[in-house]
Amino acid sequence: MQVYDAPLRDMRFVLDELHQDDGFGGIPALEEFTPDLTSAVLEEAARFSREVLAPINRSGDEEGCHFENGVVRTPEGFKEAYKQFAEGGWTSLASDPEWGGQGLPEAVSKLVEEMSCSANLSFGLYPGLSHGATTAIEGHASEDLKRIYMPKLVSGEWCGTMCLTESHCGTDLGLLRTRAVPQDDGSYRVTGSKIFISAGEHDLTDNIIHLVLARLPDAPKGVKGISLFLVPKYLPKDDGSIGPSNGVACGAIEHKMGLKASATCQMNFDDSTGWLVGEPNKGMAAMFTMMNAERVSVGIQGLGVGEAAYQSAVWYAKDRLQGRSLSGVKNPGGPADPIIVHPDVRRMLMTMRAYNEGCRALSAWVSRALDAEKHSPDPEVKQRAADFTALMTPVVKALFTDLGHESAHLAVQCYGGHGYIRESGVEQYARDARIAMIYEGTNGIQALDLVGRKLGAHTGRYLRSFFHPVANFIEENSGEGPMKPMIDGLARAFGALQLSTATIAQRGLSDPEEAGAAASDYLRLLGLVAMAYCYARATKIAGLKLLFGTDEKAFYDAKIKTATFFFERILPQTAALFLQIKAGKRSMMALDQDAF
Amino acid sequence: MQVYDAPLRDMRFVLDELHQDDGFGGIPALEEFTPDLTSAVLEEAARFSREVLAPINRSGDEEGCHFENGVVRTPEGFKEAYKQFAEGGWTSLASDPEWGGQGLPEAVSKLVEEMSCSANLSFGLYPGLSHGATTAIEGHASEDLKRIYMPKLVSGEWCGTMCLTESHCGTDLGLLRTRAVPQDDGSYRVTGSKIFISAGEHDLTDNIIHLVLARLPDAPKGVKGISLFLVPKYLPKDDGSIGPSNGVACGAIEHKMGLKASATCQMNFDDSTGWLVGEPNKGMAAMFTMMNAERVSVGIQGLGVGEAAYQSAVWYAKDRLQGRSLSGVKNPGGPADPIIVHPDVRRMLMTMRAYNEGCRALSAWVSRALDAEKHSPDPEVKQRAADFTALMTPVVKALFTDLGHESAHLAVQCYGGHGYIRESGVEQYARDARIAMIYEGTNGIQALDLVGRKLGAHTGRYLRSFFHPVANFIEENSGEGPMKPMIDGLARAFGALQLSTATIAQRGLSDPEEAGAAASDYLRLLGLVAMAYCYARATKIAGLKLLFGTDEKAFYDAKIKTATFFFERILPQTAALFLQIKAGKRSMMALDQDAF
Structure with missing residues (x-):
């Protein structure tokens, strides 16, 4: 069964708590958007996703679009939902008020995007593409064209x-x-x-x-x-x-x-x-211009589907009774225990959860940078934010869509045979998520963009916008204490990333195929380190909350446990990636074309 | 485009060359099946797969099965193809001659199975399930039931x-x-x-x-x-x-x-x-009895689809012109180079290739054991073969289907946007392959079978049937020489496997959830080591062939290059798996059920 309710608490965490000291500072132009106000927006978006978009996701998949005599008809309910979407102002959240937009922070808008991707990815494409087109017109078209087209695109009328x-x-x-x-x-x-x-x-x-x-x-x-x-x-x-x-x-x-x-x-x-x-x-x-905006959005599609897949899998894992817990019966009144008691089911649920919360945390950081790039009064901050988004755009696009696809398939696996049946709804997530790894530049192209264009740009300046905060955080938090295993893990993975960067830079200079051969593994390595950094920061914040007392003990406690799982069970992937990168292009390019 | 031609040369390699000294010895009862004879069977099966089964794979997916008033109708062409399949004797290859079977080695029969799974997985299910049912009847039913049902099931009439x-x-x-x-x-x-x-x-x-x-x-x-x-x-x-x-x-x-x-x-x-x-x-x-037979077959389904996906991706990568090689123009007469020149495309093709050839090699080893278990005159060999198949059955089922699914998705990725379109045929491989990770016991269940039932059985006797040959091979081939990097890599991965085994055995004794938490990672680790062992042996054989001269230089040369790629680019996954296993159950089981 498709289950989705927006993870509002985690969204407020990444928006209001996690990235407040990320070095991009306060943004005066956005100060009017207080947590109270943005919470209201997020809650309304959550309601809209749940009540309007989610109910036509499965039916839309079954019915599909119709094509007759050049006319395309969307599935039942889509036209009415779009009307409500536009009337509700959802097409124009972060758009410039000059054209009728609401000027909300990207950091808020991207969370709303995540919700519509979770609830109904197909639906999200219609306003999503429109947003990319609008960005290009705003950035490059003549004033005449803008005057004619921008208001109607921003309002969603066109x-x-x-x-x-x-x-x-x-x-x-x-x-x-x-x-x-x-x-x-x-x-x-x-x-x-x-x-x-x-x-x-x-x-x-x-x-x-x-x-x-x-x-x-x-x-x-x-x-x-x-x-x-x-x-x-x-x-x-x-x-x-x-x-x-x-x-x-x-x-x-x-x-x-x-x-x-x-x-x-x-x-x-x-x-x-x-x-x-x-x-x-x-x-x-x-x-x-439009492609880069779209690429971040496509990454968020991966996260969105991953979150819906996770929630649907959790629902099933609590509902489905099968087998008994290895540590003793947990549901003595029933014929069997819910499958969530089994370690291998936990492994799948925790993996999805750790991917999703990690992606959301990183996405919020990138969104903050998008806002700083647009609105910061400080030119140095503006530049650094632009560097950071340039670096992270291919990472968000490729890593999030890879992980979203993995999550969707883990959800199918949690459902067992029922997951393969269309009626269950989870196989739709796997099919829907698949395209995000391809369009707006395949994930292989993203990786080439990262190693070919972004790494070396301005003698590594883009990279420094990411490496500096990570290095500083490790330095500031090293030493004995409860954070030590996590900081050690982060330092180890970051070290592997730095070494890999140097290897690629050195080999790639004399042979660009070496950079190409390392690209996909490098992108994933960099992305996992970025997520680990976000998780380490989240753990520190959560730990302090728990130490000084909070009404939300369960939330912060779960955050630390999810972060720990990420460090223990996901971050080890970086060890393999490092070895694969180190191996270079040799065996990859050795075979003659005719031998394939 | 769906492209498939059975990889006969590699099949003959794993059948006639790779496993001749695997310790199961010669099997007198099967000596009549000479390489000449089995080659003829494989060639005819290849023709049948290519000419009869493959052409109705895509159309079968589009049309699907029909259900009306309790009657099920298979897609167009299936009935005629099945008639030819049964008439050609393909339902009875390895069946006992007592019931009309041809008594061929499982090692041959499993290669034929691979072909039909590559050409048309849906078709293969009909005789495939029949085979499982036949095995159960043969093993457990009364003589009366056997007499009535066996001949008609073996002949494929029912x-x-x-x-x-x-x-x-x-x-x-x-x-x-x-x-x-x-x-x-x-x-x-x-x-x-x-x-x-x-x-x-x-x-x-x-x-x-x-x-x-x-x-x-x-x-x-x-x-x-x-x-x-x-x-x-x-x-x-x-x-x-x-x-x-x-x-x-x-x-x-x-x-x-x-x-x-x-x-x-x-x-x-x-x-x-x-x-x-x-x-x-x-x-x-x-x-x-039937499930275990089916589990090996389901593993081979994963390999079969992986091989077809690989071949379809190679065809496209040579055909599709896009971009120029980073090492200089390769197709000066055309508007662009074929995408096979790009390292990231190579990465995907080589990964699929390395998975497929590695699975085929391991599958052939297991099939040899199935034959030895059935036919060896030596009770010690018979027992050891039975131990080995018991150990490897869950590994073949789960690892091969995981890798086949990965391969199918890599093929989709090679096709870019075209891969997402049904017409291309490759997305069908991804959808078809998905079920194999689930049915006949989900891959998580296979992993539990491995760590829960197989590892500890008879104080580790099953495991020794695998560990001994690997340890012996490492010892016999260590020292300086061209094999050194590969033997070192194998020894390192094998060491990680031994340590992981000890860890699971030790922790699992006091807490079965610890074994459950490690199970999926352990299965993949063991499977990758088994594939690495097969690749190292293949490399040794190929190296000697090249040293002493051969007409088939291209084949053996490609085998060594594929093996090298496996060691450099796939086997590093074991480093991550080892760390994940070491982490134990703690963070996996930490979260309260209500916190999900």
């Missing part, structure tokens, strides 16, 4: 998309063929076919605004010849109402492993009118 | 099933409620409902023979009160033809994540006539 992939090119966008021909009035005629366009066509909004990568005539070859265009489904009239259709057609929707209530469209642009967003041939820069 | 699970009990069969009431004529009336019955009802054969766990009146509670019954769908007449129907009805088929062409049935027995198989109240013993 949706946006990102049209990048073509059938022969996904990762390697340099190969793309869609063409844009300039017109006398400053607009362009865009022609080409795109695939895998999430929310490319649907019945949730009256208009859909496509951001399309295309080539200008005589553009340079490769990625240096790509420009970004805004192409609406219907051309807006001067009064903002919908005008004539614009040669944009959905040719088909894909039949996918999961995420079936999200329409994944083949989109055809046939002399469609569009407008340039950003500079000619600089489309990749504008694209990366 | 199919068999295993009816264990009920809706409220899977792992904990002690809770089952199906009843059997003795009749004056020595038969029983069986009444009850079973779920998750693979091949419970279908249109492939005229009759279906169910092996049903049920309780006699006044049977003791729990697993000690379970008996096994043979219940045919139609009662056979004296001449062996089909007589009246027997109150056996299919109530529904399940809608599952995958394996859609395999009918998973809810079966209702309503005063159905059955006969006792084995002793009253000793049904679990008879059930374990």
Whole structure:
């Protein structure tokens, strides 16, 4: 059974307690958003997720999207839910008030995103993609375009998309063929076919605004010849109402492993009118603006599904009676004990829990940095926050989606045979979560981004935004005391990370394939260290609370126990990753292509 | 695209070369099956898999099974394929000639099983379950029952099933409620409902023979009160033809994540006539006879899907052009290089390859032991072989299915966005492979079987059947030389395994939850060491071949490179597993049930 109730207490912990001294300081522009206010937002979002989004998750998966004569219809209930979502202001939480947004911190908005991903990942894609498109327009489009499109996108009256992939090119966008021909009035005629366009066509909004990568005539070859265009489904009239259709057609929707209530469209642009967003041939820069925002969000999709999978597994593990506890009968009145008593079931539940709380803690830290990057009055802080988000964006995207997928499969495993049956709902989590490891840049591409672009940038400056606080924390907290085993564990894993970094930097200089060969293991190593750091800090905070007295003993006690499990049962993965990285590319690249 | 051609060269390697000096010696009863003869069988099986089974794998997944008015119809092509399968003698390869079988070695039969699992896992379930049922009848039924049922089951004219699970009990069969009431004529009336019955009802054969766990009146509670019954769908007449129907009805088929062409049935027995198989109240013993045979087969399902996933991923990685090699352009005439040039793609391909070849090598060793257990003239060898298969059965089941599932997901990842689309065929592998981690005892149950039943049995005698050859091999091959890094790696991992064994034995004595907490990690650790041992032996054989000259340089060279990759990039997982085992149960069991 799909069970989900937003983990509000843990959300308030990462928002209000965990990262208050993370070095990004207070942000005056966001001070009006007090804990009382943000708690109210989170509680309302929790209610909305539980009452509106979750109930149409399973039915959406069964029904899927419909495609007839170019028209896409979302599953029953989605249109009404979207209407409520937009009316409730959920599309505009962190958007700029200039365009009608509410200007809330990203740190709050990302928690709300997590909730909708938990409750209904397919649904979340529609406003999610729109958010990416809005970010690109806000960052790169002309004032005219912003004036026309931003208010309607921010309000959710219209949706946006990102049209990048073509059938022969996904990762390697340099190969793309869609063409844009300039017109006398400053607009362009865009022609080409795109695939895998999430929310490319649907019945949730009256208009859909496509951001399309295309080539200008005589553009340079490769990625240096790509420009970004805004192409609406219907051309807006001067009064903002919908005008004539614009040669944009959905040719088909894909039949996918999961995420079936999200329409994944083949989109055809046939002399469609569009407008340039950003500079000619600089489309990749504008694209990366939306892509980077999306990548953090995709990471949060992994966390969201992982949390729902965890809760659903806990429900089952308490409900399902099977076997007796190895340490003596726990449910003497029943025919058997609930399976939560069995160590191997605990192993799975604790693993999911430790992944989720660790991801949430790291995500909150990155969100704080996103806010500091946008709003901090201190240029040094702003820069450091930007460095940190640049470094962590691929980590959040790849690690969280890997772990979310693992969690979903652990939940299936907890259900045994029942988990394989569609009715149980947990196999949907596993199918839905799978795409997040692929889209917005496969996790392998994220790892290459980390080692290829981020590690060496500005002679390691991005990396220092992460290494410095960790090193300082270890130094400040070393010595005897109850934290010692954890600090030792963190120091050991951090040492492995530093050594791995040096190895990659050194080998990668003379042979970029060495960096490529280490990339995926390195990303996971770095991410696990970051989670360990968050857990160590959380333990310190929780320990102090317990020491000085608190009404919430159970919460802080559980936090320390989960952290301990993470250190004892998850962090050891870093030992293997270190050895794998050290082995280098040799055996990986040894086999002739013909020998495969 | 689903691509599969049986890896015949590697199969011949594990069959004819790798395990010839494994200590089980020659088996006179099987000497007639020369390499020439078994090669011919394997080649014909490869053709059958490629030409008959593989072409209906994708279509079977799309169409699924049909259920109308109690009648189950398999997807198009399955009935015809099954007819050819049975006529070709593929149901009876390793069966006893007394019943019409061909008496081939298990070592050959298991390779043929691997092929059908690669080509079409759903199809393989129909004869596969039949094989388990046949094993139980052969081992425990009366001569009368054998005479009636064995020939038709061995020939494939009829199919068999295993009816264990009920809706409220899977792992904990002690809770089952199906009843059997003795009749004056020595038969029983069986009444009850079973779920998750693979091949419970279908249109492939005229009759279906169910092996049903049920309780006699006044049977003791729990697993000690379970008996096994043979219940045919139609009662056979004296001449062996089909007589009246027997109150056996299919109530529904399940809608599952995958394996859609395999009918998973809810079966209702309503005063159905059955006969006792084995002793009253000793049904679990008879059930374990079929279950153990099935568990090895399920492990091979994992390998089979992993191999097909690997081949499909290799095909795509050579075909898909995207990006340029980091070490210089490799396909100057094309718009981009094939993605197989990229280290991270290589990482995925090599991981799948190393898993598959390692599983195949270990599986062949276990199959040799199955043959020695059945046919060796030497009682000491027979016992040692039985010990070894008892130890390795849970390892093969759980490790191979875990790795097969990992491989299937790596294949999806190699395909990028295209892998998430049903049309590509690779996501089917991921969905199909998922069930193998669950059925015939979840992988957690396998791990408990290993640490709880197998480790301590006869003061560690089962374990010695594995530890002795490994220790001897390390001793015989230590010292300077080209094998040194590999022998060192094996010795290190083996040392971790020995230490872990001692830790579990010691802690488990006073606290069985400690053994439970270590079980899953220990199973993987033991399995990886077993694969490493096989790889080290394979490397030695390949090295000698290359030294003394061979026509097959490419094969042996690739074997050594794959082995090296396994040691450098997979075996380090044992470092993490060791630390996780060492951590014990503490943090796993610390959290109060209410805190979840």
